[in-house]
Amino acid sequence: MSEIRPLERDDISAIAEMFQRILRKGHGPAPLGAREYLETLFLDPPYRDDDIQSLVHLREDGTVNGFMGVLPMPFVYQGKTLKSAIGGSFMVDGHEQDPYAGARLLRAFQSGPQDLSLTETANDVSTTMWRKLRGTVLPDYSLEWLRILRPAGFIAAMAASAFPPAAIAKPLARPFDALLRRRGAAPQWTHVSDAEFAGKTLATEDADAAETVSLFQQFVSAFALHPQWTENALQRMVHESQRKADYGAMVRRKVLSRGGKPVGLFLYYGDAGGIGRVIQILSLPGQEGPVIDAMLADATERGLVALRGRGQPTLINAMLGRRFAFIHASSSIVHAKDKTLLEPFIKGQAFFNGFAGESWTRLLGDRFD
Structure with a gap:
């Protein structure tokens, strides 16, 4: 048996x-x-x-x-x-x-x-099983988003992902993207122009591990339901999250107000000519939009061709009107023995996904070689 x-x-x-x-x-x-x-x-x-x-x-x-x-x-x-x-x-x-x-x-x-059983990586088969066992699928936490920065480079990167020899076409995409990005500053779905963020976004600076831990604890406290991270445990998570060789170099930056106060933090991985993977975006309430703009400006300056990541309700609201595309690749699901605990998830008041999940681990994105 x-x-x-x-x-x-x-x-x-x-x-x-x-x-x-x-x-x-x-x-x-x-x-x-x-x-x-x-x-x-x-x-x-x-x-x-x-x-x-x-x-x-x-x-x-x-x-x-x-x-x-x-x-x-x-x-x-x-x-x-x-x-x-x-x-x-x-x-x-x-x-x-x-x-x-x-x-x-x-x-x-x-x-x-x-009290709570959670997953953020359920495929279609797993999602069906969770549903049958009374798990609650969370649509706003299950959406993945995509923002194209350089369209020709994005197409070349996607082609190389499906057929590695196609990577030879990546350099050919650069002149086209450079020409397209010079065509005025009007926001476009297809790309980010040279002038779109020039001098218009909040400043960013690299955040070391200790500051990252502090900012995580500060920003998640705005959510009605959030992880109760200890400093030692979060330090380990931040340390382990540094290596995801399949995704590229780690970028971890704090976003500063005009007065120099941290109002947000973003963490993504990616190299010039590649599609960046965003693991976490955090901000003070009401600062989601400026933090997202600062992240897009940073990725554009580094030569990435697109950014993709997982949504949270507050982020999705801020992304509307900023020319993001949304898709569903896997589901975020919660099972609660006390059904009243579902309320903050349904209302978008729970901090879930990313570091409140398993996306921070090396299991997603590392080669282990």
């Missing part, structure tokens, strides 16, 4: 191979770095809670064929600390032979002691 139990150290090799084949679509054995990181992340997570652990699904012969990676993360709401858990790296090996293994894993996860 199949079994579900907490992850053990001896399971890591099997989990790493599943991770390499199923989630990374890789060939060959899992890199040693991936094994080491999976072990560190899921057996010694930033927030340890012995009652909330990652889960494995075992076949009848005792071999591992399923995994739910679980990251404990306490949230606070109306002065009360909530036991919460982020579920991700959800995978089943040989789904055809055991079609209910995933549902059993998800049910076991939701049946844990936590």
